[in-house]
Amino acid sequence: MKILFWKKTPSKNQQQLKEAYFTASQGQLIRSRFKKNRTAKIAAWVLTLMILSGFFADFLSPYSPNIAGRDKQYENGPPQFPIFWDENGFSARPFLYTTERYRSIETNFRWVLTDNRDKRRYLELWVDDWEYSYIDVSWDLPGKWFDVDIKMLTSTKHLFGMNEGGIHLFGTDKTGKDIYSRTLHAIYTSLAVGTLGVLIAFVLALVIGGISGYFGGWIDSVLQMFTDAIRTVPPIPLFMAFAAFMPDTWSSETRFFFIASILGLVGWPTLARRIRTHLLTERSQEYVLAAELCGAKPSHVIRRHLLPSFTSYIIVDLMITFPYVVRSETALSFIGLGLTDPVNSLGALMRNVSKADVLLNYQWYFIPVIFFIAFVLAFVFVGDGLRDAADPYSQTKK
Amino acid sequence: MTLLTVENLTLEFDTDEGRITAVNNISFEVNSGEVLGIVGESGSGKSVTAKSVMQLNPSNCIYSENTKILLEVEGKSIDVLALKGGKELQTVRGGSVSMIFQEPMASFAPAITIGHQMVEQLLVHKNISKADAIKISIEMLDKVGISDAEKRFKQYAFELSGGMRQRAMIAMALSTNPKLLIADEPTTALDVTIQAQVLDLMKDLVAEYNMGIIFITHDLGVIAQTADRVAVMYLGELVEQGTVRQVLKNPSHPYTRGLINALPKLDDLDAPLTPIPGDIPSPLERPRGCVFHTRCTLVEPRCSESIPKMAPHGEGHTAACFVTAEKVGVL
């Protein structure tokens, strides 16, 4: 048997491996099946990397993604990548050329950037730069009571920076904001919106789908009718209506909450239906009947039988729902109805791409698109991998 | 006349858990007008063997090089394993060889009428007009004992009871006049009174069409009443072969003896039920040497070292056991 657990080395003998297989709980089996799926494993690594870079976005960005961090000297600048070697010799420290700009007659007196190949600027690691906080909650919600302002874990350390001038790995946009920093922060925003949306959808789906599935009968019929009614509402006109309704005076945090709530409220029916199906299936299992015939109370049945089986399915369902919410938010922001500039959102970044000028001249604006695709695909592959791994009954029947 | 010759069939499956040997070096023949019963429990490889005849096994199955499956069709000998692709296999699947399964609901598409499916099958295999195909199908339905055949022709699978569905499946399988019929546990899911009817029907049809039937089951009683010859399989090996009388009255392999002793018999209610000790090993842990030695009451040291060859115990009666080969005639 080639099932390996991370604590056991491959040199253990056959008998111990078999015993390990026999005493492996469902959770462990799922984990080992997941690990055998190479696509899912790679996707899981990519996903972890992106989530971490989203959380540590401030640390990893040399510049603030907002107006405060813009580089007036380097507007619409192409990506700069540090090099180690050029015709002037090798340097252990990666460096960039100093850019100078001048108004060129060839381009009708617009700014043109050139590299001064003799003046080098060096990359430094672990620099002190602009201040940020890991927990920086300052929500300006409608009404004085809801305003929150907490600042904790402040730091000024960043992973890298230049000793003078700027470094823009993905280039800059037309106001000079660093696209790299914006992308990282946008990933964080998408994660935040996605999590909040999924959470709202999940709570609603759990309550409604749970009651529906557990009790069955007429309660189930009524709740299902309700769920289906919600599902028939076409999402795009609904979004447009809500988006148009959002007053401009709202702060970006309020808009953020609002968008996430709408996504949750639109997304719960599908999740509810899945939860109900899982519950109905589990309820009719023979081992549940066996417990009931012993006189088990509903709480025991739910705790001991329904919840454990249900948890693995729900994790899979949540993983699969997440990219849909992120995609919806991105789509909304892309058409201008969601989080718009200056908020850092993948959709807002992609919005800037849709001009002919950009397509012809500033192709580096597309880099966030690649990140978005990778982000969604990673979630989808991990979700698929988990779903395949969590299907326990196919392997064990004779 | 020999319809089917299977020689040295060895089948392995490539799975996540490694290479599993499903069938190990079995050989048998089926003649026309004869019912060959293949008896075995779970893991014996009987279904997989039957499916090999029509190349119905999944793609991760690997045949050994010496495996030969030869089918006699219209005077020519076809090597089934050499056939590739849908067109070539059409002669074999549903044409000269037909198969019926345990679960009749699985054979019929639920959203199409039975008649439609039967006609479709006929038109694929025979060059006749649709009207003729309908006529033949209704005749077949009648022949298998379905009353009101014309009405049933237009019905869906779920409208028929279990016994009738099984008969309809037999009708569909036989409508193309196959030379060989493979029946994989056809009566296991049926009630015992219905099973008796279906078995009688099959025996009548064999006599009428002079077909060969491979009858796969785990029920020795059914084999005794239906089959002419029987092959006993255990964990992918053929352990005993012979006529039904020889094998059931003079079982020469410890597994066959164990099976017969474990069966409750109605004519001796006082006899104890003697199970075969132990459990069927998982296919991942095939015992070395004789595959039955872990549960055998006659086991000797040589049984775990080498695989016994088929030894003769009578005319056409062979059993693969070292110990019984030496005590021929002694039970």
Add this chain to the structure above:
Amino acid sequence: MNNKPIISCRNLSVHFPIGGGLFERKQFVRAVNNVNLSIPKGSFFGLVGESGSGKTTLGRAFLRAVPITQGEIHYSDGEKNYDLVDLPKKELKEYRKRAQLIFQDPYAALSPRMTVRDIIAEPLEVMNLTSSREETDEKVREIAHKCRLNLEHLRRFPHAFSGGQRQRISIARSLVSSPRFVVADESVAALDVSIQADVLNLLKSLQNELGSTYLFISHDLSVVAHICDMVAVMYLGQLIEVAPTRQLFAAPRHPYTKALLLSIPNLDPDYQNNAKKLEGEIPSPTNPPSGCKFHTRCPHVVEHCRAVEPILEHPELEHDVACHRWQELINVDTISVASTT
């Protein structure tokens, strides 16, 4: 069997509604129809029938696992008496400590997420039969040992076991609370033949050891013939014959029982069975025939059979049968299948 019955039912009917939404009229599946049955204490009682006979439903009705449409069920094991049909919840819980079910499918009956030890211990914990973990463990080990499961098996999960082993775990779970009355619902049907004998022997030895009463439901007459003391035959929700095993197999009285015995394929290839096989299909339980339910397939049917339903009317008799003509047909269609010792 001179014992008082441990459980008996009178005029018991279980009808399941099907269909009937907002616009359809409800139909009923008459799974169990007007059954009178007494199971003697300490017996190994067999209940046979084909599909649609209602045997599973009857077994479950005895355990109050299905809603009861009509009738009475009485349970009396010498210590407690219960009137099962209108039993209040609290007493029902008490009853459940004394009556248990062994399931048919060893794969579906065990939760794949619990260890064997937890599966077997669950009834003890739910019923509060033990006061400490050590006591629970002790009882689990005891019953596991009786069912020939080793200690190391207790730590494993169900996916590690074969069908026969799983059925033994299932039996251990059902018997850990030492119930007085056990319903074994097709407990060996899903097992290989070589394992069946093993599990059957186990059930018999456990009965001897624990002194419980078993209701053994099966469609396999040969199995029932070997281990049951008494047998009841059901057809389409009706009880049609009840007798001690030897008698039933040596001299069956109901035409259906005779037909059933004739249909069993005999292991002797030379055995000639020239009696006519039973024709026709089992009628649908939603629309059962009038009068005697078996009349549509009975080779000896007369007008009276179509009109009036025969019932098992002599429960005090050892061998009771529900057929108008059984006495005339006493020597017809019989084959001697059992030695009458």
